[in-house]
Amino acid sequence: MSLTFVTLYAASGExxxxxxxxxxxxxxxxxxxxxDRYKIVQNEEAFAFTDGLLxxxxxxETAGSLAGGKIVWMLAKLPEKYxxxxxxxxxxxxxxxxxxxxxxxxxxxxxxxxxxxxTLNLALKGASRVWSARHTGNVMSRMDEARETLQLANAxxxxxxxxxxxxxxxxxxDKKVLAMIDSESRVGNGNMN
Numbered sequence: 001m002s003l004t005f006v007t008l009y010a011a012s013g014e015x016x017x018x019x020x021x022x023x024x025x026x027x028x029x030x031x032x033x034x035x036d037r038y039k040i041v042q043n044e045e046a047f048a049f050t051d052g053l054l055x056x057x058x059x060x061e062t063a064g065s066l067a068g069g070k071i072v073w074m075l076a077k078l079p080e081k082y083x084x085x086x087x088x089x090x091x092x093x094x095x096x097x098x099x100x101x102x103x104x105x106x107x108x109x110x111x112x113x114x115x116x117x118x119t120l121n122l123a124l125k126g127a128s129r130v131w132s133a134r135h136t137g138n139v140m141s142r143m144d145e146a147r148e149t150l151q152l153a154n155a156x157x158x159x160x161x162x163x164x165x166x167x168x169x170x171x172x173x174d175k176k177v178l179a180m181i182d183s184e185s186r187v188g189n190g191n192m193n
Contacts, residue, residue: 001024001025001026001043001069002024002025002042002044003022003023003024003025003031003040003042003099004022004023004025004040005020005021005022005023005034005040006020006021006023006030007020007021008020008021008033018035018036019033019034019035019036020033020034020035020036020038021033021034022034022038022040022099022100022101024069024099029068029069031068031069031070031099031100032070032098032099032100032101032102033101034100034101034135035101037135037136038101038135038136039135039136039137039138039139040099040135041097041105041135041139043072043097045139046072046074046095046097046105047074049095049139049146050074050076050093050095050107053093053107053146053147054076054078054093059076059077060074060075060076060077061075061076061077061092061113062074062075062113062114062115063075064114064115064116066117066120067100069099070098070099070100070102071096071097071098071099071100071102071103072096072097072099073094073095073096073097073114073120074094074095075092075093075094075095075113075114076092076093076095077090077091077092078090078091078092078093078109082158082160082161083161084160084161084164084165085161085164085165085168089111089161090111091109091110091111092109092110092111092112092113092114092123093107093108093109093110094106094107094108094110094112094114094120094123094124094127095107096120096124101135104132104133104134104135105132105133105134105135105139106124106130106131106132107130107131107132107146108123108124108127108129108130108131109127109128109129110123110124110126110127112126128156129156131145131146133146
C-alpha cells in the first residue's frame, strides 16, 4: 500500500487552495484532508525508520491500523529486560503514524503491549519519553534525535527500577502510614489544613 495526494476541488469546479486529500492507492479511499505542507510517511518508510532506530536484537511484536487505515502503529519488543521489585518488565518501542493529518509521528518506549486503540493511547500517554515529528519535514533526517530520546527512556527505566527497589526496602511505622493516609484524604477532599 502507498499513499498519494489528490488536489481538492469545490462543487463549482474551483481548486481549493492550501489543502489536498491523502489517498490510499489500492482502493482510492480518502484517509484525510491535509494541508499543503503535509508530507506523507509511507508505512514502508516507517518500518525502515524503526529498523534504523533499533538495530540488532529487536523483534517486531505486533502492528495494526485503526479507523480504516488512517492511523497505523507498530510495536517492537526491545532486547533488554528490567527487573523491578522482583518482576521482569519487558520494554517495547511503539511507533504511531497518522495518515489523516490528526497527529504527529510518535515513537515511545513503554511497558504496555499495544493491541488496540485503548492500549495505544495508554502506551503513548504513559510513556516517560516520547519523540514526535510533524508531517512537515524529513522525518528520516531526525533519526539521531529519536535515538537520543529512546536512550534517555532506557536510562529512565533503569533508574525507575533502582528507585522502586529503594522504596521497597523502606519501612514505615503504622503511625506514619496512618498520617500519610489522613494527609492524602484531606487533600483529596479539597481540605488543605
